[in-house]
Amino acid sequence: MDVSEVVSAEVGSSAPKVSIRRLSKIFGEGPAATVALQNIDLDIGEHSFVTLVGASGCGKSTLLRIIAGLEFHTAGEVVANDKPVTGPGADRAMVFQQYSLFPWLTVTENIRFSRKLAANRGDFTSAEVEAASGRADTLLNLMGLQAAADAFPNQLSGGMQQRVAIARALMPRPPILLMDEPFGALDAQTREVMHDLIQYVYHLEKTTIVFVTHDVEEAIYLGQRVVVMAPRPGRIDSIYEVPLPAQRFQDIKLSLEFIRLKREIVERIRETSGMKTDLELLEKLCGQLKT
Numbered sequence: 001m002d003v004s005e006v007v008s009a010e011v012g013s014s015a016p017k018v019s020i021r022r023l024s025k026i027f028g029e030g031p032a033a034t035v036a037l038q039n040i041d042l043d044i045g046e047h048s049f050v051t052l053v054g055a056s057g058c059g060k061s062t063l064l065r066i067i068a069g070l071e072f073h074t075a076g077e078v079v080a081n082d083k084p085v086t087g088p089g090a091d092r093a094m095v096f097q098q099y100s101l102f103p104w105l106t107v108t109e110n111i112r113f114s115r116k117l118a119a120n121r122g123d124f125t126s127a128e129v130e131a132a133s134g135r136a137d138t139l140l141n142l143m144g145l146q147a148a149a150d151a152f153p154n155q156l157s158g159g160m161q162q163r164v165a166i167a168r169a170l171m172p173r174p175p176i177l178l179m180d181e182p183f184g185a186l187d188a189q190t191r192e193v194m195h196d197l198i199q200y201v202y203h204l205e206k207t208t209i210v211f212v213t214h215d216v217e218e219a220i221y222l223g224q225r226v227v228v229m230a231p232r233p234g235r236i237d238s239i240y241e242v243p244l245p246a247q248r249f250q251d252i253k254l255s256l257e258f259i260r261l262k263r264e265i266v267e268r269i270r271e272t273s274g275m276k277t278d279l280e281l282l283e284k285l286c287g288q289l290k291t
């Protein structure tokens with residue numbers, strides 16, 4: 001299969017958990033207006049893992065924030081879990097690059113925070129809150145955080161803080177998990193561990209994951225499909241199906257299929273971002289300097 005020719009707006013095989021139609025987002029007005037997103041059409045199926053890549057400023061975070069209900073779109077529609085998105089909801093959890101934990105709460109308290117809020121609002125019975133604390137313990141174990149249960153965020157490494165943030169996001173069992181460069185600030189080794197962890201969570205919890213990254217290798221390793229976005233205006237350029245088994249191991253990154261797809265996607269991002277022209281110009285200038 002020539003993966004470069006796979007251009008489709010259908011992501012995931014079953015009924016879409018997220019359906020985006022003719023979505024546009026414009027920031028500002030008049031000459032200062034920025035078309036962050038133009039005419040986005042995308043279906044993200046139930047229990048699918050979709051990764052978004054593309055040059056800086058192509059609208060990845062804006063798209064994710066619109067799905068999360070943290071940002072409003074200018075035109076078009078977004079439906080998540082069969083309901084139009086009009087604001088944030090417990091069905092869509094978000095994990096950011098910055099660890100965004102509450103520094104005055106311990107690891108366990110951070111993880112339980114959302115349930116505690118709901119309990120205070122009267123949304124849960126005490127039995128439900130008790131069951132939730134069992135889930136918090138399970139998530140603590142799953143993330144390998146047992147020893148840090150009573151620690152405060154500033155006593156943890158970046159990787160550990162991000163595990164807490166993921167556990168906290170998973171706490172209310174959100175069907176959709178939105179992740180914006182969640183491992184961007186981590187070192188390469190910690191990131192690999194996090195990749196395998198998030199894959200495990202994805203298979204265990206059957207979550208639908210939309211994951212933004214700059215790292216093409218990360219996008220392929222984690223995603224079933226990789227959506228390449230292009231800037232000015234922000235849009236979907238192409239969608240690549242990842243022809244790898246559902247269960248991935250680090251060695252797969254050395255396979256020919258993986259490397260070939262990586263090269264294609266990197267090349268596509270270069271072409272759509274204008275970076276290729278910049279590199280050609282730089283080469284030409286270097287040539288002129290030599291003569």
Ligand SMILES: Nc1ncnc2c1ncn2[C@@H]1O[C@H](COP(=O)(O)OP(=O)(O)OP(=O)(O)O)[C@@H](O)[C@H]1O
Pocket residue numbers: 027028034035036054055056057058059060061062063214234
């Ligand atoms: N609140 C805002 N006000 C005005 N313009 C904005 C705002 N947020 C984003 N933009 C603009 O919208 C465009 C898309 O931004 P966005 O942050 O979604 O890109 P991105 O693909 O996530 O970039 P990066 O890879 O650097 O994180 C950019 O041109 C950005 O300057």
Ligand SMILES: [Mg+2]
Pocket residue numbers: 060061062
């Ligand atoms: Mg961004």
